[in-house]
């Protein structure tokens with residue numbers, strides 16, 4: 001039994017006006033950056049991040065230490081750090097809390113990271129809607145600079161560091177790292193072909209590390225505790241530390257919870273989020289943002305072979321598998337952003353699916369035909385199914401369209417659309433078939449179980 | 459008349475230009491400064507920005523049209539974005555939109571007849587745990603019900619956006635599980651009260667060990 005962990009990432013969230021420098025410093029802000037810059041070597045700091053086994057918190061789960069290792073600066077090149085604060089994946093709302101409630105942790109992480117990877121400038125790309133977060137960050141940066149933690153000689157050492165906020169202007173695709181770089185450079189936020197990867201040729205044609213807000217905000221604790229110790233806070237191997245879990249939808253206490261990597265979805269819903277709203281049955285949960293295939297609590301893990309990575313959970317419900325990058329991949333889904341969307345038995349899955357596919361149709365950048373056309377077509381088919389014009393063949397068509405979108409495009413957006421679509425049909429096929437058999441519009445809503453609450457009747 | 463930024467904003471442009479190795483990278487920040495002053499990106503603004511950054515007007519226009527937050531036509535005094543993505547819809551987003559439409563007397567995508575409000579549908583605004591929610595101008599209004607929504611809109615109409623934001627707007631909230639019968643671990647009560655204007659709900663404790671029934675063998 002692991003002891004309850006002391007909050008790390010969210011340690012300052014409860015402090016009054018935690019976003020102000022004086023308040024953050026009273027609880028240790030910038031102590032770790034000062035030590036790192038004045039008494040440690042960049043290679044040593046990079047090594048701690050590697051040992052921490054921190055998997056990127058932006059969705060793909062790539063080990064940050066390995067990514068940093070891809071840098072290979074050539075003569076005349078400048079390295080950039082770009083912090084991805086686009087946070088637009090439906091269901092995801094964790095990075096915003098870091099910027100609003102503890103911007104100095106992010107800046108401290110940026111300072112240490114810049115020093116470690118030999119960068120002098122970090123850009124924080126924040127989605128444009130988050131005007132409050134942008135204001136907080138800008139004030140925090142100005143205060144840190146005034147205090148001598150940023151600028152020509154941060155903490156008196158000879159390694160200039162500047163941190164700038166760059167505001168987006170409304171476009172989900174700008175969260176994709178190469179689209180983000182285009183947007184940073186003043187272009188339309190359209191993804192670029194990879195390779196070259198950003199670590200080789202990123203912002204302004206220079207080697208660039210793109211990391212998520214939470215990844216960078218974890219760096220101070222990693223450096224302070226040591227990579228090994230931080231890694232072992234997790235319940236899983238090779239997927240270290242603690243992270244911020246989000247829960248939205250039909251739970252009693254939607255919100256953000258810090259916990260070790262590797263708690264189960266059941267724990268997240270029942271123990272952290274207080275259980276299901278109105279104690280209704282759990283029907284489905286989208287585990288880590290809308291691009292991750294849905295989990296069905298009725299389904300059992302099928303891993304009889306001892307060598308199977310999920311053998312330990314053979315026969316248990318999908319929601320009893322620990323939440324990790326590798327465990328979830330083995331389960332046929334993804335951990336994504338680790339922010340779950342919870343749905344009770346009143347939700348019509350075809351309608352829920354239509355809601356999300358409309359999102360993707362709206363957000364496809366349109367460069368690739370399979371993505372642009374596929375997203376539109378999926379919505380058309382789902383519209384028909386939801387409005388009583390569907391045919392049984394439509395269900396196979398959804399699968400077909402999705403299969404044709406995968407692996408054929410410039411960026412992972414199309415896969416992130418097709419995979420959850422396929423997951424929905426695979427796990428809730430009977431509901432799609434029922435919708436196809438109906439010839440009158442249902443007029444379904446997703447909010448039956450909360451309507452009374454919103455209308456002030458409950 | 460040709461568009462020009464105020465001297466203070468002109469100064470901000472100079473500052474922004476120092477942040478990037480390439481001039482063009484200042485395009486989004488400058489468009490933001492212009493929209494803040496002008497309310498929307500008019501053809502005059504496009505011309506001004508193109509000249510300022512030595513770009514063609516078609517390049518500037520191409521960028522403006524890519525991003526949903528840049529308005530290429532005039533909008534109402536207040537822009538109301540109602541989130542209709544799944545997490546919000548699961549908590550009543552549709553009811554919020556319906557109420558806004560009847561209250562403002564216009565469908566989403568349109569403006570009220572007095573020009574005070576433009577109502578737009580938004581995709582997920584990173585506030586899913588506080589659903590349902592709307593964004594009005596720069597501020598978020600979360601954990602809504604219809605009554606609260608009415609008060610927020612009425613305050614905008616009667617006292618203006620700043621007063622409404624001061625009274626009702628929220629920023630990222632964070633809260634621990636309610637304790638149930640598990641003892642006194644919640645730090646809600648020990649946390650200092652948040653400043654009155656900010657509706658943060660805070661707590662920083664993980665659930666008690668008794669709640670941890672994960673497989674740790």
Ligand SMILES: Cc1cc2nc3c(=O)[nH]c(=O)nc-3n(C[C@H](O)[C@H](O)[C@H](O)COP(=O)(O)O)c2cc1C
Pocket residue numbers: 055056057058059060061062064084085086087088089172173174175176177178210211212213215216411412413416
């Ligand atoms: C369509 C799409 C949207 C994405 N949106 C985000 C986002 O909003 N925030 C984010 O951090 N990463 C996002 N990513 C992942 C980034 O491309 C990138 O992998 C990540 O920022 C790297 O940081 P990490 O390794 O620290 O996670 C998105 C990826 C795709 C394909």
Ligand code: SF4
Pocket residue numbers: 173190191363364365366367368369371372409410411412413414
């Ligand atoms: S996959 Fe979709 S979002 Fe990605 S580049 Fe192609 S069209 Fe754009």
Ligand code: FES
Pocket residue numbers: 090091092541542543544545546547581582583584585586589591
């Ligand atoms: S779904 Fe509305 S804020 Fe995320």
